[in-house]
Amino acid sequence: MKITKIALIGAGDISGIYLENLTKLFKQVEIVGVCDLIREKAERAAQKYQISKIYDSMVDAFVDTEVEIVLNLTRPYEHFEVTKQALEAGKHVYSEKPLAATKEEGENLVRLAEEKGLMIGGAPDTFLGASIQTCRKLIEDDFIGEIVGCNAAMICRGHESWHPDPTFYYQFGGGPMLDMGPYYLTAMIHLMGRVTGVTSVVRQSFPTRMITSQPQSGTEIEVEVPTYLTGMLEFENGAVGNVLTTFDVVYQEQSRFEIYGSKGTLIVPDPNFFGEKIYLLRAGYNELKEMPLLFDYQENARGLGLAEMAVAIQANRRPRANMEQTFHVLDIMTAFQRSSDKKGYEAITSPFSKDKPMNLAAVLGVIES
Numbered sequence: 001m002k003i004t005k006i007a008l009i010g011a012g013d014i015s016g017i018y019l020e021n022l023t024k025l026f027k028q029v030e031i032v033g034v035c036d037l038i039r040e041k042a043e044r045a046a047q048k049y050q051i052s053k054i055y056d057s058m059v060d061a062f063v064d065t066e067v068e069i070v071l072n073l074t075r076p077y078e079h080f081e082v083t084k085q086a087l088e089a090g091k092h093v094y095s096e097k098p099l100a101a102t103k104e105e106g107e108n109l110v111r112l113a114e115e116k117g118l119m120i121g122g123a124p125d126t127f128l129g130a131s132i133q134t135c136r137k138l139i140e141d142d143f144i145g146e147i148v149g150c151n152a153a154m155i156c157r158g159h160e161s162w163h164p165d166p167t168f169y170y171q172f173g174g175g176p177m178l179d180m181g182p183y184y185l186t187a188m189i190h191l192m193g194r195v196t197g198v199t200s201v202v203r204q205s206f207p208t209r210m211i212t213s214q215p216q217s218g219t220e221i222e223v224e225v226p227t228y229l230t231g232m233l234e235f236e237n238g239a240v241g242n243v244l245t246t247f248d249v250v251y252q253e254q255s256r257f258e259i260y261g262s263k264g265t266l267i268v269p270d271p272n273f274f275g276e277k278i279y280l281l282r283a284g285y286n287e288l289k290e291m292p293l294l295f296d297y298q299e300n301a302r303g304l305g306l307a308e309m310a311v312a313i314q315a316n317r318r319p320r321a322n323m324e325q326t327f328h329v330l331d332i333m334t335a336f337q338r339s340s341d342k343k344g345y346e347a348i349t350s351p352f353s354k355d356k357p358m359n360l361a362a363v364l365g366v367i368e369s
Contacts, residue, residue, distance in 0.1 A: 080100040
């Protein structure tokens with residue numbers, strides 16, 4: 001079994017679940033080194049997960065000949081520069097979402113990767129888990145008929161009440177669409193196909209936010225990005241979608257995601273998770289029916305996309321969480337702002353095509369080639 005060596009850049013909050021899964025669940029990858037601007041974070045990660053190297057700088061990771069893939073877990077506004085430098089050093093990259101903070105940054109990364117013959121993979125990988133893969137099978141097996149449209153919403157009052165360092169959510173590269181939108185839009189295009197255009201209105205509801213979580217409780221945040229976005233999507237197959245993302249609203253439930261077909265409605269679970277419940281309402285029936293999950297990875301399997309990418313590189317094929325997908329999602333997300341700015345329809349020109357569904361694993365944590 002070929003083991004692909006990984007260098008992790010950014011040992012912040014999200015790194016914990018990656019480290020847990022990449023060192024204990026997924027068998028075809030190995031984290032050989034870790035780097036963080038705050039060295040103590042890298043030291044704690046290395047000690048807890050028995051990682052052999054602590055890099056003094058990310059450049060040290062990029063020139064490490066043992067490393068094949070750089071795992072970019074830095075802040076959203078840092079994704080572009082970290083990924084760019086890793087590609088320039090000849091490394092494949094798997095990045096947390098979003099791919100970059102602007103369409104132009106994303107285009108530069110895709111162009112650079114193509115010029116160098118390298119791959120960029122990217123979060124979210126929740127669409128590879130049991131829930132969304134089961135939803136895909138239900139749609140492709142005609143349980144809801146021809147897709148008519150969809151409606152998705154991520155509604156909350158912001159992250160400053162629970163996150164230990166929430167400022168970056170309100171800075172360049174942040175906001176509810178770039179933060180949470182990737183989960184919804186990735187699942188949406190995986191289930192419904194390519195988006196050809198959007199229309200949107202966005203706003204910044206509050207100029208400042210007050211942190212109430214520890215350890216920064218009482219600190220005021222200057223808001224630099226829109227925090228309320230509502231948009232319409234036109235799909236290549238003729239379907240119409242609606243999406244709402246906001247950090248401004250007190251609401252009972254955070255996630256809503258429904259896909260409408262000629263024969264029924266599919267209640268898609270929160271795409272931020274891997275194995276939540278799915279419900280189906282068919283024409284002629286009066287109640288929702290819970291559908292069984294038919295695929296692997298029902299627990300939090302973050303890192304699945306990276307593990308699948310490592311196998312794809314060895315098999316000389318593109319990964320399922322590939323740069324065409326992550327750039328198409330970035331194009332859509334930033335198009336909402338462009339549409340709102342010009343008060344009109346914004347065409348989406350980036351390509352997107354689905355890859356094959358996940359196979360059932362003979363051994364959990366071992367990805368097929």
